[in-house]
Amino acid sequence: MNARPSLAALPRAPQTTIEAGSLLLRPLTPADVPALARHVGDVRVAQGTRSIPHPLPEGAAEAFVATALAPGRDEDVWAIDGTPGGSDPLVGVVSLKALDRKQSQIGYWVAPAFWHTGIASAAVRALLDANPHANCTVFAEVFQDNPVSARILTNAGFEYIGDAEAWSVARAGAVPTWTYLRKMA
Template identity: 60%
Template sequence: MRVETITGQQVIEAERFTLRPVQSSDAGQIRMYAGDIRVSEFTSSIPHPLPRGATQSFIARATDPERTEDVWVMASKNDEVLGVISLKHMDRAQSEIGYWVAPAFWGAGYASEAVRVLLEANPQNCNTIFAEVFQDNPASARVLTNAGFEYLGDAEKFSVARNANVATWTYLKKYA
């Protein structure tokens, strides 16, 4: 694994792809994939349908030097967007991880690999990372448990795409 820093955010090399900061040139692919109901319904923050300008706003937030969340694109070797993964800063050396993978790449292990290499790199020098997944997305829960996250409990979170509170499972990963 190779790690380098670009504009205050690390570029992390995985075996099959690169985790790199979001770029404005990613807008079309992000809009296409994030606008897919199969992606948005498993996130809390992506609306469906995706409103005009939402992708540009997302990219502006992700590239803002004052951002509270570091966002990486899972970029294939030919720079195709495979998905997105992020770490949202919390207090006391804690962060919350979130991710989505484009449906065309589901089942290929990209989420598992991205979570694993991001945890290994630990770019925010976290002591603890939290995660939350909707209970109707057991594949995402497996990604977390396979990466060493421990189940904390049930909760619920509002999903913008579903316009409803959705039952979640909450997880925790502590660094030794």
């Protein structure tokens, strides 16, 4: 019986760097670990995601970067680099998790010091415009207690498709979500 290989087992193409005005979306590097640990160690960032634990365990940032750089990864993660605009080299991350049939799920977070500055909107738009996975459809979900993220998605052309729940490691529980999709073609 021919089993289909999982997406994680397939080697990923090298990530491209994406210019986004005063931002640069670039692959993570080991040099990002200290800033990454500092930002995701903030309970406000962790509780806004499904997978970041709080408190952040020792070595978690290093493991995240190593996974993001692994050839068999199923998710491409870009550092949101603010240096072109005179800011910090890591102000957040944006990612695309490969799904099936030319589909991906986008995720992102921005460090609280940079909230309400347009960085998340610019990063999401730049990644969608570049469409590095050649997607036909991109999905997203946000926790219902984060209407700012919902606006970022709708302003980037996503359409609301329903309510659901997702487990949040930092919150140690299921959190109501809004689910969105964007057709790319």
